Amino acid sequence: MEGQILPPESLTNEAIAERLTSTALKSLKKRTIKKKNLIYLELNGCSGNIISLLNGQNPDFEYTLNSMVDLKFCNSLMAAEGEPAIEKLMKAMDDEYILAVEGAVALKNNGLYNIIGSWQGKPLTGLQAAKMLGEKASHILAVGACATHGGVSAAKPNPSQSVGLQMVLPDKKMIKLPGCPVHPDWFLGTLAHLLLYGEPETDNLDRPLMFYSTLIHDRCPRRPFFDRGIFAEKLGDKTCLFKLGCRGPVTRVDCPTRQWNGHVNWPIGDNTPCIGCAQFGFPDAMAPFISYDTTRVVKNE
Amino acid sequence: MSKRIVINPLTRISGFMEIDVMIDQNQVVDVKTKGNLFRGFEQMLVGRSPFDAVYFTQRICGICSAAHSMASSRALEDALNIEPMEQGKYLRDIIHCCEFLQNHIRHFYQYTVPDYVKIEQNSLFQADHDDFRLPKSINDRISQHYFDSLKYSRLAHEMLAVLGGKAPHNHGVFIGGITTQATAEKVVHIDSILGKIARFIDEKMIPDVYDIARFYADYFRLGGGYGNLLTYGAFNHYKELGTLYVDPLVSTLESVEAFDESNIQEKIDYSYYKSITNSNQPNEEVTEPDMDKEKAYSWVKAPRYKGLPFEVGPLARLILSGTYNNGISAMDRTIARALEAKKISEVMKILLQQIIPGVDVQKKYELPELATGRGLVDTTRGALGHWLKIQDKKISFYQIITPSTWDFSTRDDNGFRGTAEEALVGTPIQNPDKPAEIGRILRSFDPCMSCATHVYSPGKQVKTIKVF
């Protein structure tokens, strides 16, 4: 893979996800790859990543379920409830599986701040589940800001003592997909790569290069305004949002070209600063999100 | 003979919830539900820039994030003494409409349908119970709609993103209304999608819910509860349009009256908190955690209106707006969600027609040294309130009472149970080994435990956080 030139993402809004998944479909038909088992674990978070995954377009959730993975456990979607649901989780560990985790791991009180179910009459904490499932997984995907580094769940003063998944699985290799929430393409594209070609190439922070290689700032359509020092003074302005606190210059992800929800818009397109939700350290290191007091107050505007 | 049933986790809700039910002679006699995750947003918000509250509080909940942006924007407008322009309100409310549509479609098809419909396409939908009553043709049709619906909930988020930048966790809703300006292109983009969604609701979702109701008619008699209904008002008080949906109202079995926020109190008689009094106004200081308190069994407080527990949500709104009068039950709640989706699509159409392109409603805002504000808004699951205080231009206090806190509150000093607790008591359980009834009734409230349990101050020795 050395010396490989990265795909020209600026030309391919939907293309990466589409290309990977259509190849996946062909391979499936030729039986060159097998559907793999997926365990989707929701921990201490807002369950916004699974909602974002339901927003997947190409592939959509139906395709993902029917052609890419056998989803063995997912709190938000599975029909089973109570111990029978946890039983499915335990059974799934007998076979090979990919583990996807959203939400942070709450350490406080031995993990009792986040109980994900009951097993044999005892509470099963997110902490126990993360360690147990993480140790045996063939691949691990940390999905969204809370799973990759604690995210909002670990925001100051971190009342639940939340940490990212890696902290409780220090020796396990995992692919990290920061974002609040994750873009469905980042997750499904990474999953497709896993199924087709194995682990995607990642940077030194374990982020797939195909999505997280370039600073937002370097592909921002408002970059010319930054270069000329033309700055917005309020939300709603069409110029560079740097003085309002835009974190595009420190955030590596492909929002400017990919965009969100059917690729129709993104925060800067909505005349608001990027708040660095796909950058490690979000939210505390990215705060304040919006500042009006850097630019001069012009009274007679 | 008494039997204890524990369901943990209650799947197909937002967040984690445990139900602990005692039954006697196949009838529910006692219930406890416990919210099983905790983050402590009210503490996290203290010391942050007030402007950041709009984006920060959305992270409470992945399925109803725009709701929190609505309430926090309004609370900040109150604190900063800003009256948004009508165009700002319209655009912001259109975003809120999109979230209603996304939420209701997903709650019905992804969370509720697997309770009543045997979806055989995938082992993920294999149920624990066998109380499936639909004829095969209807069962297969609704099963297919489970998957078809994904397109429409996704499109609802696409509309949201056209004005809000992205979803979940939008950037568009803000002080003054919205951050972007409408254009003809955006208006037709949204209108084109809205037509498709409205057709799906009319032609698929509403017939589906009535088909389910026909074969599970006993659920019109289950999960009723007190019958006290409350709304902060939704899509109301427009300067020119008046009220498009429902005004702030409360009703008990005896009377209907205008809502007055000074009647809200949060009780902590049975909650792990200490304070000089056991009843506080929402904007009073946070109470101290106290796990050793006698009688206490929950981390969730008990919001009360004039001392009574109230139900909030789509059914409450439909009844209070005078457009539904069939009754109050688990099935009525489920039907109301589908009917409200239709109502919201109509409201949204009217709002879209008011849009003037190119209006910039944003200003450069300045923070006061000292201020208080509150934002009350009815959102997908019901009445949502944010209360905040600003000191030295920073947040010094933040309180959130979510709809699920109303519906899943603790009992109080007057002996009133929480709304959902009351709704479950007396429910006959056909097969205590495979109980289908409990999950169906609880899901009819669309519980959002991400919201209800994230916002309360933690104690030192917390084991579980009981939501009721």
Next chain:
Amino acid sequence: MQNIEMISMQINYLVTQARHDIYTLSTLSDTSMKPQILQRLWDALSTIHFLSEWLANQAKTSYHFLPSQPSIPVPSGNLNQSQIPPITPLPTPPISQSNQRTFTIGELATFTGKNGRPAYVAVNGIVYDVTNNRAWAAATHFGLLAGKDYTQEFASCHAGQQSILATLPVVGRLV
């Protein structure tokens, strides 16, 4: 005052061009040209706005302008982007005095980047200008505020990355 005249000339030039563009747009039959012309109009307007703000600021503060020391960057007179030098990183102020300026920690604390003031930070006794540094949006950097000495923070987060400092304009020394 020579620069003010130049800016005035530039504004005149831009206005003339904008008038011409509006005329062209009003008579345009080939719509394929429209986006380009609108973009140029937009650029022209933005530049006019920028220049007028700058002029207003000059007038208000009665600041005696030193031709060699632009307090804020001035775009050159041509709208062709390739000929406009990007303002980041800011060219190091050429005048020798600025390098010799000394700051007490109290003085440094006033350069917070708020209300249009520059944003300065100190590392190892040198005071740097981060006003328009891209990693310092709204004069904040991963939770740090401008106007302070960050010698320790720099050492712990950017060990072995002295080159970062080399790209920052030096404004003086911390005493």
